[in-house]
Amino acid sequence: MKGPMLTLGNGVGMPAFGLGVFQSGPVETVEAVRTALANGYRLIDTATRYMNEAQVGQGIRESGVPRDDLVVQTKLWISDYGYDRALRSFDRSMEELGLETLDLYFLHWPVPKRFERTLESWNAAVRLLEEGRVRAIGVCNASPDDIRRLTEASGITPAVNQVELHPYLAQPELRKANREMGVVTQAWSPIGGIKRYLGEAAATGDPLRDPVVVSLAERYGKTPAQIVLRWHIELGNSVIPKSVRAGRIHENGDIFDFSLTRDEVAAIDALDRGERGGPDPAEVTPETFGSGD
Incomplete structure (x- = not known):
């Protein structure tokens, strides 16, 4: 297995390091999952919105890795929010994945302006947890206030909060609040932010070209991406870099033979x-993604 294990608030273990499949095409996803698992990855992150849950399941089955050795997580999309709709969407996800039990189920966005729908969906996730159909439940893109509201209303604190997090959006206050509430922080777009995928890095700045990161890469004989991923591990984050290239999948996982110093992390x-x-999570509505109903 790549990297350390993290213990969630309910005692469930989760690898700190895994594979994300955001924007991975169907054929690419199967091969990426197989490659990652062959390289020691044991955490796979997908979502209903990614439209590749079936391919994730296929890759898992073809890998030959025992199911009990894996942590698989997927997410409820906001167009399926609501108690009954959430339960139906979960059933579809499980059918696509070909799994009987899910390790982590997330609400994809908090939709704070329609929080009653978010709470209904969270209550559905709580039911799935109580029935043993999921081992842990979490949220994505949630603020500390979002998490407190869900916890106060349901009595169940999200185990994980998956958020955009990289050197140019380090979110120290959010990470601190998560720790204080016993919530693991998981980073999406961990290497440089979603704009790297959109081809806008030159306009917005690219952490992988930052002199601090480049200098550390030269010092350790690693790539800038490996330095940033190691930074996440030093912070205690869970991290799920996405790639469909075999060489890059191997490279991303090759970060456990060195450590950054406290001063280097601070830099x-x-x-x-x-x-x-x-998007700013505080402003997200179903219409943000063309998912209005």
């Missing part, structure tokens, strides 16, 4: 610009 922390690539 990367200091790069924080508060620069978000994805």
